[in-house]
Amino acid sequence: MKTDIITIGDEILIGQVVDTNSAWMAGKLHETGYEVRRILSISDKTEAIHSALESSLHDADLVLMTGGLGPTRDDITKAALCSFFNCELVFNEEVFNHISGLFTALNKPMKEAHRNQAMVPSACTPLTNRFGTAPGMMFKTHGKTIVSMPGVPYEMKGLMEDHVLPMLTTSSDEQIVFKTLLTANVPESIISEQLTDFEDNLPSYIKLAYLPNYNFVRLRLTAKYSGVTDLNKEVENLAEKIKTILGEVVISEEDITIQQLVGKILKQRKQTMSLAESCTGGYVAHMITSVAGSSAYFPGSVVTYSYENKTEVLGVDSEILWQVGAVSEEVVEKMAKSVRQKYDTDYSLALSGIAGPDGGTKDKPVGTVWIAVCSRDRIYSKKYQLKGNRIQNIERSGHLGLEMLRKLIVGELE
């Protein structure tokens, strides 16, 4: 099943918005075994939409479109679809009731523009949009399917999850098996060198992909096979081979993030953790609490951004602060110890650094980060020198910190 993704909107073509929708959709389709042939971003002009649809329908079986479905006049996708399928806009009561329902819930008056959103091309099947007033629209023609969705990411995701993905099934006898291993602390280039022979000996129907993310690399085996074979067993054996080659670099055999892994380990051990953040300013807490059920092992954390705060909230000696600075072994270790005691958790993590762009000095340049992890009977800290911009330094620090904490918990810390 060949798929094309078409994103509509000048904001993408002038570089104001990065198209993250396509990557999300492509990832979901890939997991279901659909091959995305191309991703096309075009202007919100009728001709552009028509010619994109024509060329896509020439080879693709499924065309997913996003964008240009809002109530505003720069949203012209609906009209363009009408003319393309030469049909007319007709009033759809179901859509109307959904929209008016949304407004009753907000108890706000419904406007003309919203009434118009209940007008849909007669040739389409409207798809209910849980999160907005613009319905998705599904068209079928010559055995091909076209789905048009709004460009607002959470509305698009809702429509994909509610309507599009459930509709997709892998082609008849083709089996697809995925297996992901999470590795830590070794760069992609070195892993790929160690796996050269392994990759050379992979059967043609099994692929290995590298998904690097800061100090982690996810290794994903994708096996597609039409015919009879125990694909699961084969993939499991290959995963075992990788583990033998890479050793303890492989930290998980599930497709999970470091925050999910740390949470899983803590849950299993019925243990808890707390956090004291300076340079990461809440990012690590956000990583942890993005995981559903994190309240089981995460009672809370503090962001101590100022000197005063580090002193008052965590009892960091202000003299030490002024002597050695907040970005130091002494301070970060004190932060970790205090927050663990204060929140009475089994473990704690503390981060203090200079995210940038300002605040760097000659001996503590931007990107200097001290990270400490602490248990009831041990404290460990390490200094890192990062090279990214503010956001990258914040995110990388968070990932390094959680991996350091994982090592402490499972006893892999040297």
Next chain:
Amino acid sequence: MKTDIITIGDEILIGQVVDTNSAWMAGKLHETGYEVRRILSISDKTEAIHSALESSLHDADLVLMTGGLGPTRDDITKAALCSFFNCELVFNEEVFNHISGLFTALNKPMKEAHRNQAMVPSACTPLTNRFGTAPGMMFKTHGKTIVSMPGVPYEMKGLMEDHVLPMLTTSSDEQIVFKTLLTANVPESIISEQLTDFEDNLPSYIKLAYLPNYNFVRLRLTAKYSGVTDLNKEVENLAEKIKTILGEVVISEEDITIQQLVGKILKQRKQTMSLAESCTGGYVAHMITSVAGSSAYFPGSVVTYSYENKTEVLGVDSEILWQVGAVSEEVVEKMAKSVRQKYDTDYSLALSGIAGPDGGTKDKPVGTVWIAVCSRDRIYSKKYQLKGNRIQNIERSGHLGLEMLRKLIVGELE
């Protein structure tokens, strides 16, 4: 000058990588007055590259390609270009010297794979890649220009800045002016209705775009004009018109986020804020501290995820907690009051809700969120009922909370 951007690589088509290169290139081109007609992401297969080039050269004057130029075996762009322009790979001494220079600098041995990178299509002009071993390649055919660059972002940017952008000149006397207004609390649909006449009367060379994000909509005016006129003044006047029509719905005349705006206002007033987060679990602190210089107005915050924590850290009466629950007016207001006093800030924001997927009850379903803002002499709180998944509920709560805080600070709270 019509431009197409073609990004080559399966990693984009399987959703492994978000294509940020295209947005960067599109932005640069837009600033120089070049219209990007479409952005196309394709597989690294020869046929895909050929057919993309054919269709692009049909209408575009300039085609920028990225990806598939590395030394690894799956990088086949160069071969595909050779067959497309039916020419051969020839050894280029200049390129070779550049590559070997890079290795001498790193004092690492040069590998065979790198030697091969000095082989370039005879039909192209090689472009020196400051940051890598893969040269850019420029082809000219029938008055059209094709430039192929590596997909590594900083290598591509170097080639764009060194070779491509200098080659582009804004078409004769065309001026381009942008102006963005940030609006809050009114959906796109209602704004567009209020701006109907305004849009009807816009000159053909000025466009208005709507960019919604949670409870905010950015309104962007883009003006392109060839000829003599004070375009800046014209756009400023139009922005004024919009402000007159929408009134206090327009909360900023800059292209900034709510966290940047709140920070800017606090800096101007030399005031400070703190935070107490429950359901948002650090996300709001992360929003605030993502802004460089936020330490000037943000001493810190707490994430109180558990009942015990709310009591111990913020002194929330545990009886009240067990009576009315953490997601309640009493608790969220106490959280806001305590954190403001504790951190001695001018303002505070507190959020307590049920992000989901679990934890919902009949009278407090998933998505129920209480938000409170507090100053030295006022406290205000409001209940929201959100409909998203966990992450969406967290993000929307954060945006609603910061807007509520902004209103309190500037005195717009009813």
